[in-house]
Amino acid sequence: MVFRVLDATAFYAGIPFVSNDSFMTTNTVYDEIQHIKRKQGALEMLQQTGRLQIRDPSKDSINVVRDAAERTGDSVTISEQDVSIIALALENKIGLITDDFAVTNIAKQLKIKTDSLMTQGINTVGKWISYCSICGKEFSKEKECPICGNKLNRKLIKKSI
Numbered sequence: 001m002v003f004r005v006l007d008a009t010a011f012y013a014g015i016p017f018v019s020n021d022s023f024m025t026t027n028t029v030y031d032e033i034q035h036i037k038r039k040q041g042a043l044e045m046l047q048q049t050g051r052l053q054i055r056d057p058s059k060d061s062i063n064v065v066r067d068a069a070e071r072t073g074d075s076v077t078i079s080e081q082d083v084s085i086i087a088l089a090l091e092n093k094i095g096l097i098t099d100d101f102a103v104t105n106i107a108k109q110l111k112i113k114t115d116s117l118m119t120q121g122i123n124t125v126g127k128w129i130s131y132c133s134i135c136g137k138e139f140s141k142e143k144e145c146p147i148c149g150n151k152l153n154r155k156l157i158k159k160s161i
């Protein structure tokens with residue numbers, strides 16, 4: 001079975017639920033997407049059938065990714081979650097599905113194959129926003145919540161047409 005690594009956006013876009021492929025992700029991503037309540041049954045099913053594996057990369061792989069991020073100048077923009085999925089792809093020598101520019105950039109540096117959501121037949125017309133999971137407020141450029149200092153999460157918002 002060929003696996004590919006998914007980031008949180010790929011889950012939000014529904015990739016694993018519309019595809020017959022097999023996927024891997026890390027615990028930090030899985031923790032974030034757990035709240036997609038209406039998909040919980042589907043997430044369990046994917047895990048029971050072995051089509052979704054939750055694994056965490058080794059410290060060594062994480063360090064390799066952090067070094068690469070330093071080289072590409074992306075070290076300030078990427079989150080722990082981003083680092084974890086790149087490291088997981090690196091460690092298992094598999095591709096990565098992501099629309100995140102910094103993630104794609106670092107993956108390229110490490111010769112990891114990346115696919116955007118678009119090439120998966122998913123048209124992500126939307127924009128990225130950062131939000132604070134504590135205050136529930138949305139921000140555009142900040143990495144940390146200006147109100148409480150919590151690290152912001154990112155999500156893709158569909159544009160209303």
Ligand SMILES: [Zn+2]
Pocket residue numbers: 132133134135136145146147148149150
């Ligand atoms: Zn906050």
